[in-house]
Amino acid sequence: MAAPAPSSAGIVHPDDRQIVEKLAKLQDMYQQIGALRTLLPEKLINPTRFALDNPDGYDPEKLAAFLQGAAQAGSRDIGKFKRDWHSENVRGLWHTVNTNELPQGADAWTVDYELLARETGAKDDRKAAINAADDQFQLPTQADTAKIVNDFRARYPALKIKVSNEVDILPIDLNVAHLDFCVDRDQTSGNAQYTVKGRPTNQPSLLRDEIVKTIHASDGATGLADILDILAAYRDIKTRPCDKCSKLFSNTKLQLPLIRRLKTGVGEKEPQFVALHRDCA
Numbered sequence: 001m002a003a004p005a006p007s008s009a010g011i012v013h014p015d016d017r018q019i020v021e022k023l024a025k026l027q028d029m030y031q032q033i034g035a036l037r038t039l040l041p042e043k044l045i046n047p048t049r050f051a052l053d054n055p056d057g058y059d060p061e062k063l064a065a066f067l068q069g070a071a072q073a074g075s076r077d078i079g080k081f082k083r084d085w086h087s088e089n090v091r092g093l094w095h096t097v098n099t100n101e102l103p104q105g106a107d108a109w110t111v112d113y114e115l116l117a118r119e120t121g122a123k124d125d126r127k128a129a130i131n132a133a134d135d136q137f138q139l140p141t142q143a144d145t146a147k148i149v150n151d152f153r154a155r156y157p158a159l160k161i162k163v164s165n166e167v168d169i170l171p172i173d174l175n176v177a178h179l180d181f182c183v184d185r186d187q188t189s190g191n192a193q194y195t196v197k198g199r200p201t202n203q204p205s206l207l208r209d210e211i212v213k214t215i216h217a218s219d220g221a222t223g224l225a226d227i228l229d230i231l232a233a234y235r236d237i238k239t240r241p242c243d244k245c246s247k248l249f250s251n252t253k254l255q256l257p258l259i260r261r262l263k264t265g266v267g268e269k270e271p272q273f274v275a276l277h278r279d280c281a
């Protein structure tokens with residue numbers, strides 16, 4: 001295993017020295033484990049296999065001496081690893097690891113600026129589109145809204161959808177993948193468009209917030225039927241791998257495939273969506 005380049009000792013601040021020493025111990029343990037993993041296959045099994053495959057190609061005494069040396073060195077390495085593992089130092093390390101909530105590495109950026117920039121751009125575009133369409137647009141009637149909800153119920157009988165009452169219909173509560181969403185008229189669009197948010201009375205959920213952000217950032221879904229359909233498309237968010245990289249979690253940010261993009265031209269009863277990570281979109 002290649003050792004990382006040594007860093008200059010002057011760089012470490014005295015306050016950080018303890019942390020650096022702990023990391024150094026962890027690194028040492030890691031390297032010991034790496035060396036032990038190769039003990040059996042590389043030092044003991046492979047030479048033996050070579051000897052068995054080539055009965056004339058080796059000197060039995062030399063092989064025996066080699067194997068004996070490798071086994072004894074390996075046994076010493078295992079002994080050292082065990083002593084280190086049970087040492088005060090490493091026990092202290094495990095204690096730190098087990099008693100602290102260590103971040104999983106997704107917290108380096110508390111704000112996703114990339115998404116924020118994209119959202120701002122998309123909102124401006126949408127506003128322009130709404131203004132242009134205002135003249136011809138007619139507000140949906142309550143009967144239209146009720147029909148959309150009933151069609152939705154028929155398409156996704158397993159999803160819990162609750163209208164505020166049978167007359168006003170809106171806002172609509174919808175539970176998808178154990179996440180509570182609320183769909184209502186978008187007050188900023190002269191009530192002609194719809195918007196989705198997490199149900200405020202429920203516990204905060206990072207995943208739900210990410211889904212809402214993604215729906216808002218996507219083009220298109222501003223009509224009630226569209227919004228309900230795209231929400232329904234998240235019912236498998238916790239299990240459906242990305243259609244591009246085939247993984248559930250993205251490599252870089254450990255995110256689920258948050259994007260649901262409508263497949264066009266598919267003659268199915270319910271709309272079909274492609275699932276993608278943001279990085280794969």
Ligand SMILES: [Zn+2]
Nearest residue numbers: 242245277280
């Ligand atoms: Zn992907």
